[in-house]
Amino acid sequence: MDRIGPVSGLGMRTCLAGRVAQVHRDGEEFSVVTEDWQRVRARRVLVTTGLVDELPDVPGLAARWGRDVLHCVYCHGWEVRDRAIGVLGSFHQALLFRQLSEDVTLFPHGGAELTEEQWEQLAGLGVGVVEGQVGALVIDEGQDRLTGVRLVSGVTVPVQELVVAPRFVARAGFLDGLGLTVQEHPMGLGEQVKADGSGFTGVAGVWAAGNVSDVLAGVPQAMAAGVGAAVAINRNLLLDDAGRAAESRTAVPGSGAFRGAMEAEVSRRVLGTRVHGLEGLPHEG
Numbered sequence: 001m002d003r004i005g006p007v008s009g010l011g012m013r014t015c016l017a018g019r020v021a022q023v024h025r026d027g028e029e030f031s032v033v034t035e036d037w038q039r040v041r042a043r044r045v046l047v048t049t050g051l052v053d054e055l056p057d058v059p060g061l062a063a064r065w066g067r068d069v070l071h072c073v074y075c076h077g078w079e080v081r082d083r084a085i086g087v088l089g090s091f092h093q094a095l096l097f098r099q100l101s102e103d104v105t106l107f108p109h110g111g112a113e114l115t116e117e118q119w120e121q122l123a124g125l126g127v128g129v130v131e132g133q134v135g136a137l138v139i140d141e142g143q144d145r146l147t148g149v150r151l152v153s154g155v156t157v158p159v160q161e162l163v164v165a166p167r168f169v170a171r172a173g174f175l176d177g178l179g180l181t182v183q184e185h186p187m188g189l190g191e192q193v194k195a196d197g198s199g200f201t202g203v204a205g206v207w208a209a210g211n212v213s214d215v216l217a218g219v220p221q222a223m224a225a226g227v228g229a230a231v232a233i234n235r236n237l238l239l240d241d242a243g244r245a246a247e248s249r250t251a252v253p254g255s256g257a258f259r260g261a262m263e264a265e266v267s268r269r270v271l272g273t274r275v276h277g278l279e280g281l282p283h284e285g
């Protein structure tokens with residue numbers, strides 16, 4: 001494990017390269033333990049562990065993920081414009097990618113039955129539909145690229161790109177002990193850690209940002225969520241520190257700056273009625 005830090009001028013910052021296996025509450029703090037048993041104590045935790053894309057179980061598909069097996073029209077739609085695009089199991093994805101190519105083929109692949117209306121819409125947009133289970137991807141190994149989709153029936157349909165609709169699952173299993181709430185995405189696209197607008201998870205001391213709490217976030221949203229959570233954590237720590245500072249003054253009399261009530265009490269005990277200007281006035285015991 002590499003340890004980098006402290007960074008001069010910024011106080012103590014430590015960056016550990018390692019995989020967190022567990023985070024658990026330890027008194028008022030947290031104990032973060034890596035897979036190789038490094039332990040770090042933390043007053044607050046910000047979870048940014050992203051998500052797992054659960055891909056369709058088609059042989060050869062995972063190996064092409066992020067290359068010619070795609071999912072996000074806003075991420076790589078432009079790069080695949082005007083190409084022969086197959087879409088696996090998602091009517092919605094077929095409509096999205098139809099914006100960028102006239103050559104789109106939907107493979108329902110045993111997914112939800114298309115309604116009459118959807119059939120009409122696909123026909124109107126010129127999207128082909130090839131029914132039957134997809135059994136494999138056809139790869140040109142020499143060129144290292146996708147060339148087609150092979151159905152279990154043996155029929156091969158040429159495509160250059162294959163669009164899928166993965167289920168997005170927050171990578172938060174290792175945080176089970178913290179009591180975070182993992183909930184279904186409102187559009188049924190997967191599951192994510194519950195958090196409010198500041199990233200606060202509802203569990204004292206724990207914030208989340210990025211895909212782990214918003215499976216649809218792209219890079220800009222994930223970055224912004226990180227900034228928002230950092231601001232919220234900073235505020236939370238400041239208030240905590242201010243509270244502790246006030247408590248410590250109460251606990252150790254005379255340790256801080258002037259406090260009116262305490263000075264008055266000292267004067268009363270030491271000087272009694274001899275305080276200048278108060279001689280002769282009635283006073284308590």
Ligand SMILES: Cc1cc2nc3c(=O)[nH]c(=O)nc-3n(C[C@H](O)[C@H](O)[C@H](O)COP(=O)(O)OP(=O)(O)OC[C@H]3O[C@@H](n4cnc5c(N)ncnc54)[C@H](O)[C@@H]3O)c2cc1C
Binds near residue numbers: 018021076171174219
């Ligand atoms: C193929 C593909 C293409 C994409 N293209 C785009 C694009 O063009 N534009 C765009 O805006 N978005 C794109 N996205 C989405 C983008 O990747 C995410 O929005 C972004 O990465 C989310 O950032 P994040 O910090 O929440 O999570 P991530 O970037 O996934 O970061 C999570 C980090 O946590 C680490 N981690 C996980 N578990 C642990 C653990 N237990 N201990 C320690 N570390 C851990 C991971 O190793 C990882 O480094 C694409 C996604 C995919 C899959």
